[in-house]
Amino acid sequence: MAEKLWNGIHNDHIVRVTYRDTDRMGYAYYANYLVWFEMGRAELLRQSGHTYDEFEEQGYILPVVRCVCEYRKPARYDDLIRIRTKISRMTPVTIIFEYEISGEKTGEILARGETKHAILTREGRIARAGKILEEWFKE
Helix, strand or coil, X not given: XXXXXXXXXXXXXXXXXXXXXXXXXXXXCCCHHHHHHHXXXXXXXXXXXXXXXXXXXXXXXXXXXXXXXXXXXXXXXXXXXXXXXXXXXXXXXXXXXXEEEEECCCCCEEEEEEEXXXXXXXXXXXCCCHHHHHHHCCC
């Protein structure tokens, strides 16, 4: 499997910013965006009819090897936010997810980001298991 661009496969997941998600200024704490990215990935996998646990049961893991988040506007306490997650690229040994977090009411983009994951065996060796994920996300 060569590197493949993925178009159209995405998941929208809506969450509410809770009090514990905010800092003293009332803004969502910056690290929570990474938590929301993870929530988006999990929901995208569920949308395929599979879970991350299933991938692990087959002997593979997907550690994050690179993470980028560009903050544009703050999310605030009690806001509903939309986490849009999509696969942007996949190779036999990596997968890249893109994220866009926006205000549910306004549609304003609050943050954009990307995570790159290596596909490894549980022992930490590179695994050419991208075909499994490709099957899960066939259009």
